Amino acid sequence: MFFKKSIIALTGLFLCVFLVVHLSANCILLLPEDIARDAYNSYSTTLRESSFIKIIAYILYVSIIVHALYALLITLKNRKAKPQKYVLNHSKENSAWASKNMGILGTLILIFIIIHLANFWARIKLGLGEEVGMDAFGHKDVYEVTYSLFQNIYFVLFYTLISIPLALHLHHGLKSAFKTLGFYHKKGLQIIAKIALIYAVIMGVGFGIIPIIVYLK
Amino acid sequence: MKITFKIWRQNSPKHKGAIKNYEVEGLTEDMSFLEALDHLNELLVLKNEKVIAFEYDCREGICGQCGVFINGRAHGPHDNITTCQLHMRSFNDGDTIVVEPWRATSFPIIKDLVVDRSAFDRIIEQGAYISSKTGTAPEANAIPVPKAISDRAMDAAACIGCGACVATCKNASAALFTSAKINHLNSLPQGKAEEHKRVAEMTYQMEAEGFGNCTFTGACEVECPESISIINIAEMNARRIKSNLLGS
Numbered sequence: 001m002f003f004k005k006s007i008i009a010l011t012g013l014f015l016c017v018f019l020v021v022h023l024s025a026n027c028i029l030l031l032p033e034d035i036a037r038d039a040y041n042s043y044s045t046t047l048r049e050s051s052f053i054k055i056i057a058y059i060l061y062v063s064i065i066v067h068a069l070y071a072l073l074i075t076l077k078n079r080k081a082k083p084q085k086y087v088l089n090h091s092k093e094n095s096a097w098a099s100k101n102m103g104i105l106g107t108l109i110l111i112f113i114i115i116h117l118a119n120f121w122a123r124i125k126l127g128l129g130e131e132v133g134m135d136a137f138g139h140k141d142v143y144e145v146t147y148s149l150f151q152n153i154y155f156v157l158f159y160t161l162i163s164i165p166l167a168l169h170l171h172h173g174l175k176s177a178f179k180t181l182g183f184y185h186k187k188g189l190q191i192i193a194k195i196a197l198i199y200a201v202i203m204g205v206g207f208g209i210i211p212i213i214v215y216l217k
Numbered sequence: 218m219k220i221t222f223k224i225w226r227q228n229s230p231k232h233k234g235a236i237k238n239y240e241v242e243g244l245t246e247d248m249s250f251l252e253a254l255d256h257l258n259e260l261l262v263l264k265n266e267k268v269i270a271f272e273y274d275c276r277e278g279i280c281g282q283c284g285v286f287i288n289g290r291a292h293g294p295h296d297n298i299t300t301c302q303l304h305m306r307s308f309n310d311g312d313t314i315v316v317e318p319w320r321a322t323s324f325p326i327i328k329d330l331v332v333d334r335s336a337f338d339r340i341i342e343q344g345a346y347i348s349s350k351t352g353t354a355p356e357a358n359a360i361p362v363p364k365a366i367s368d369r370a371m372d373a374a375a376c377i378g379c380g381a382c383v384a385t386c387k388n389a390s391a392a393l394f395t396s397a398k399i400n401h402l403n404s405l406p407q408g409k410a411e412e413h414k415r416v417a418e419m420t421y422q423m424e425a426e427g428f429g430n431c432t433f434t435g436a437c438e439v440e441c442p443e444s445i446s447i448i449n450i451a452e453m454n455a456r457r458i459k460s461n462l463l464g465s
Contacts, residue, residue, distance in 0.1 A: 001430055002420065002457055074430050078388035081322050081429030087225070087236055088315040090289030091387065094296075094439035100387050102432065176433040182455030184448050 001077060004070040009177035011063040016174055016199070018060060023206045029146060029214055040146070041139035048125070048140075068110055075103050098168035099176075105169040112162045119149055150214040159211040167204025171196050218244045218310040222257060224269055225317045230325050236315070246306035250293065251276060251283060253305050254316075270329040276301040278442060281377030284384065285330045286317040291381040291440040299379060299442040319380050321389035323427045334380050336426040337394060341378075343422040344415035345398040347407050360406050373401035375443040382437035382445075388429030393437040395423045396453035397445045403456060413460035420457055 028040045047053045091100060098105060122128040124142055135141045149155050174196035183189065219242045227234030241257050248256065251273050258268040274282035283300040287293035293303040308314060316330065324332040362370075376397035383389050399419055402408030408415070431450050438447040 001424055002454070005430055006454075006458075078390075078429035078432070081389040081427055082320060082387065083322060084320050086286055086289065086317055086320055087223075088289040088317070089286075091385070091434075091436060093290060093294075094385060094436040095434035099432065099434040172433075179433055179447075179451035180431075180454060182451060182458050184451035184455055186448055189448065189451070 001074060004074055005180050008067055008070050008074070009180040011067040012173050012177050014059070014063050015067065016170065016177075018063075019170070019203055019207075023203060026206070026210050029143075029210055033217065037135060037141070037143040038137065040143040041135050041141055042137065044124070044142040045139045064110075064113065068106065071103065071106055096172070099172045102169060102172060105165040108162065108165045109169055112158075112166075115158070119155075120145060147214060147217075150211045153215065156211045156215045160208045163204045163206075163208030166207060167200040170203055171200035174199055218246065218305065218308075220244055220253070220305075220308065220311075221313040223313060223315045224330070226269070226329055227318075227326050229328060234326065234329075236317075244305055246304070248305045249276065249301060250287065250303040250305065251301050270327075270331045272331050273301060278302045279377060281379040281442075284319060284379045284381055286315075286319065286384060288315055291319070291385040292379075292442060296439050297442055297444045299377075302442070319384035321380075321383050321428070323389065323391070324380060324383060332380070334378070336428070337378050337380065337391070339426065340391065340395055340419055340422045341398065343418040344411060345402065345419065347402060348410060349407070362405060366404055370401050370404045373397040373404070373445065373449055376401075376441075376445050377443060379442060381440045381442065383428065385436045385440040386429065386431075387434060387436070388432060390431045390437075391423050391426070391428035392431035392450045392453065393441065393445055393447065395419055396449040399456060400449050400452050412456075413463060416453070416456045416460040420453070 025040075025043060028036055028043060030036070031039065120142075123130065123145060124132055124140060132145055133141045135143070150159075175193050178189065178192050183192070219240065222239040222241060223236045224239060225234050226237045239257055239261075241253070241260065244253050244256060251271070254269060254271055261268050271285060272282045274280040276283070278299045278301060281299070284292060285300055287300065287303065292298055292300045294307055295303065318324075318326050318330045319332045319334075321332075323336040324334055327333050374397075376394060378394060380394070382393035383391050399416055403412050403415060433447065433450070435447055438445060
């Protein structure tokens with residue numbers, strides 16, 4: 001089980017790094033439309049054509065699946081260790097809500113990832129659903145896919161609201177991953193806790209606000 | 218003061234348990250919580266009813282025998298104390314107090330509020346000891362130990378094995394207990410000889426006993442009467458990785 005926990009921590013940290021790159025790229029969407037379209041499309045074309053990114057993408061898919069699967073197995077084991085709940089339990093007095101509900105938060109994020117992949121990955125990479133057009137430079141118009149999706153207020157709301165469980169999950173996950181992997185320097189852990197908070201806020205606000213800005217563009 | 222106790226009653230491991238209500242008068246604020254339970258038991262004896270089974274020994278917070286879930290918290294409403302250190306002045310006249318046994322698969326209920334914590338003993342048996350020559354005690358200062366290390370070992374050694382960490386953990390993880398025992402001995406020169414074996418065998422036993430995994434909610438260190446830091450678990454994890462790579 002310790003091996004599984006370590007793998008959850010390692011894949012989690014990898015996903016944390018991935019999110020930084022993802023959010024940075026999303027910031028292109030904040031530029032004026034004529035610049036943003038070109039920059040976003042050529043960026044995504046570069047990614048699709050890079051064999052290095054191809055390897056990273058496979059590591060990413062495996063990370064998400066393994067992270068979720070091992071977390072599920074560990075949660076089942078943990079439930080077996082405490083099948084009978086207390087009649088009265090004031091656990092909020094000794095621990096944060098998010099730390100006790102990583103499974104629920106993770107499940108919400110997983111549902112989001114599936115919908116998100118259906119919206120983008122399936123259309124752009126697999127060619128499923130409505131065909132993706134080309135821009136003036138002959139690149140797949142990924143900007144248009146994004147822009148048109150965020151003209152739908154329900155998708156904007158969904159993407160924005162899901163950033164809350166994302167931030168909560170990242171905050172606890174980042175803090176815990178280092179402890180799981182055996183980092184036990186007291187001051188270092190205090191610094192990591194602060195970094196985790198700042199990181200979670202930036203990710204939550206960043207991913208949450210961009211769909212709104214695109215909607216209002 | 219008058220208190221309504223709602224107490225878990227269970228005849229044996231095989232019987233089904235349930236909460237039973239007791240209205241108790243004549244309690245004073247100076248009473249310890251365990252004295253209040255004693256008082257209730259005296260009343261039950263007078264009424265020819267079965268007394269409530271609960272564990273205790275020293276009643277001064279050092280033995281680790283007492284331990285029940287009181288009003289939704291391990292060892293009651295305060296952080297970092299044992300059940301015997303809780304006094305009735307922490308409650309108000311007319312309050313209702315819910316008392317339950319520790320709940321974990323690895324701590325089966327024996328009777329009422331008494332649970333079987335021998336899983337802890339079996340973890341201890343796997344390596345929470347050192348091998349040393351018997352005979353004349355060696356000179357105390359023969360092995361120099363830096364103050365910072367002896368302090369850390371002492372902090373971990375403070376664990377009294379009460380089980381509050383397991384009781385409060387949503388996963389019933391015994392990581393805080395096991396890490397305290399491992400770090401206590403592994404950080405001292407006397408414990409070095411069996412360092413890797415200790416880590417491997419104690420953590421193996423911890424998992425074999427059916428305790429859950431630590432997910433760092435932090436509840437354990439809040440309820441631990443000895444304020445054992447959760448950083449001990451991170452340190453144990455480092456030792457597990459090290460012993461997996463280097464150990465026999």
